[in-house]
Amino acid sequence: MSAAAQSSRRVLLVPPLFDEMNRMRKMLVDVMRALEGLEVGSFLPDLPGTNESLIALEQATLSDWQAAIQACAQQHEISHIASFRGGALTVAAMDKASHWIFSPVKGATILRTMMRTRVAADRESGRNTSLADLTAQAETGPLELAGNILGSQLFTQLNAAEFPDLENQRIVRLESDNKPSDVKIPGSALWLRAEPDDDPAMSKTIANDIAAWIKQ
Known part of the structure; x- marks a missing residue:
């Protein structure tokens, strides 16, 4: 040992x-x-x-x-x-x-960075997505960000976490x-x-x- x-x-x-x-x-x-x-x-x-x-x-x-x-x-x-x-x-x-x-x-900073990556990837695929769109989706169900599936509760808690x-x-x-x-x-x-x-x-x-x- x-x-x-x-x-x-x-x-x-x-x-x-x-x-x-x-x-x-x-x-x-x-x-x-x-x-x-x-x-x-x-x-x-x-x-x-x-x-x-x-x-x-x-x-x-x-x-x-x-x-x-x-x-x-x-x-x-x-x-x-x-x-x-x-x-x-x-x-x-x-x-x-x-x-x-x-x-x-902060949790909100982490989420914002991941959401911007998602918006950029969607744009390359011909889809128009905004940070507001993603936030609204996260409030009602799971959201995929950077290959991670986040549940609504995790998203909400992280968004408020200092x-x-x-x-x-x-x-x-x-x-x-x-x-x-x-x-x-x-x-x-x-x-x-x-x-x-x-x-x-x-x-x-x-x-x-x-x-x-x-x-x-």
């Missing part, structure tokens, strides 16, 4: 949402490997409705995601949570935990981001890439910062 697996220093990683998770998957794996070398254990759960989940995304809600992350942390007795991008929206109820949050984003202001939190952003943060790091906005990519130097910096934060 590795030193990281036996260590009392452990962190639960909460992934980004939807296609941002696909673009950042390699980075998250690299962060976990770097944490292993720093003797920090880490977990990366699947959210309900994603990857190997037994339920369809169409049936999942933001409330389900929040309950699942909280249950996972309790099961593994982890009090340190590292959330990435929209993953921060799933930890709003965990005010007693310590939170490391990377480039948090990233939480938690008591024990460390907000981390890229140096190129002018939004308020506790620390800035060099790196690439991988969630904006057209295809999945990585940034080994950024992954190492993230792991080092998480490990130092846990020691505090």
